[in-house]
Amino acid sequence: MPDLDESERDGLDLSRRKLRAPRIAIVHEWLQVNAGSERVLEQLLLCFPDADLFATVDFMSPKERAFLKGRKVTTTFIQKLPGAKRLFRHYLGLMPMAIEQLDVSAYDIVISSNHAVAKGVLTGPDQVHVSYVHSPMRYIWDLQHQYLRQAGLGWSLKAIYVRWLFNKMRLWDFASAQHVDHFIANSRYIARRVKKAYARDASVIHPPVDVTDFTIGRQKGDFYLLAGRFVPYKRADLVVSAFQADPGRKLVVVGDGPEAAKVRAAAKGASNIEFRGSVPKSELIDLMQGARAAIFAAEEDFGIAMVEVQACGTPVIAFGKGGALDIIETAEEACPTGILFDDQSVESIKDALARFDAMAADIAPETCRANALRFSEERFRDRMRSFVQDMAGAEV
Structure with missing residues (x-):
């Protein structure tokens, strides 16, 4: 073979790779419960059925891992550390090293599903690394101070250690982000967080939402719906307080969580507020279908529940930051599907309710349902497959 210059050799290598199907690795954070990021993982595995799967640990139960369809998962040394099954998150300081020990050198394309360390997997110059970001690590970046306050960590010896660890994690997190070839964010809000934390641009592909069971109901009721897990950032107490001050409106509250007592206390025994606790999925769908509107007061990274409500043909009244800006079409749009409010306050929620009455x-x-279909699983798979093909320059 005649001598080739560097560009010609690179072109020849690329041509050879195109003669076979590219080998794909998917790197997930950890497998423990089947939650939001696992919905994305399930769809990625459907997009790329021949891909091999890697994770820091795999402690998912047989019942919840059905979507893996018997797929082998390659894990890190953290899998075998003492107490890892219950306390693997306590090994956060070891996770950067652990993820770097996963050997994905045999693959042409690496796709990481990242909200902590997955994007830190090591890749070479002839590999394409696409990272789907659910969120940069909130607790080490812009929400560090909020996390420390909620954890009651002031300036004790333990708190000083946690602050030192977070500092080290930030340095590693930024450095590892520079080795990713292409970022995808699950909303415009997360794309801005990627830019702020990593100084990198990110394309936006919204996460998949299974809207199959969420359909338009027969008849609307006269109640509003508040549903979700009662944790501090959800601000469910604000919604309840707004209805406690407006006895002419009925609110049905569904959910549970560590702030349940605080949320119930905000009602002050008001007769127009009904607490249902946790309910089966079928009952929740009935409530979503029958509600006059559903209310969300949290600043969400995306907000899958908002899409599910819209799929039921129900308007959404939501705090106008985060993922809600990608989901809700407002009065400024040709076909509105809900209302956004500016502040996480009782007065702002009451004002939004009055504006909702008017429109x-x-x-x-x-x-509303047509709007929700923009976020279907099929649409996610189509967009992900096209994006990876475009970035890798090969059919996948």
Whole structure:
């Protein structure tokens, strides 16, 4: 073979790789419960059925791992550390090293599903690394101070250690982000967080939402719906307080969590507020279908529940930051599907309810559902497959 210059050799290598199907590795954070990021993982495995799967640990139960379809998972040394099954998150300081020990050198394309360390997997110059970011690590970046306050960590010896660890994690997190070829964020809000934390641009592909069971109901009721887990950032107490001050409106509250007592206390025994606790999925769907509107006061990274409500043909009243800006079409749009409010406050929620009264007749159930279908699983798979093919320059 005649001598080739560097560009010609690179072109020849690329041509050879195109003669076979690219080998793909998917790197997930950890497998413990089947939650939001696992929905994304399930769809990635459907997009790329021949891909091999890697994770820091795998402690998912047989019942919840059905979506893996018997797929072998390659894990790190953390899998075998003492107490890892219950306390693997306590090994956060070891996770950067652990993820770097996963050997993905045999693959042409690496796709990481990242909200902690997965994007830190090591790749070479001839590999394409696409990282789907659910969120940069909130607790080490912009929400560090909030996390420390909620954990009661002031300046004790333990608190000083945690602050030192977070500092080290930030340095590693930024450095590892520079080795990713292409970032995808699950919302425009997360794309801005990627830019702020990593100084990198990110394309936006919204996460997949299974809207199959969430359909338009037969008839709307006269109640509003508040549903979700009662944790501090959800601000469910604000919604309850707004209805406690407005006895003419009925609120049905569904959910449970560490702030349940605080949320119930905000009602002050008001007769227009009904607490249902945790309910089966079928009952929740019935409530979503029958509600006049559903209310969300949290600043969400995306907000899958908002999409599910819209799929039921129900308007959404939501705090106007985070993922809600990608989901809700407002009065400024041709076909509105809900209302956004500016502040996480009782007064702002009451104002949003009044504005909703004025425009509720302009929001059609069919418009809400059509809006939700923008986030279907099929659409996610199509967009992910096209993105990876474009970035890798090969059919996948």
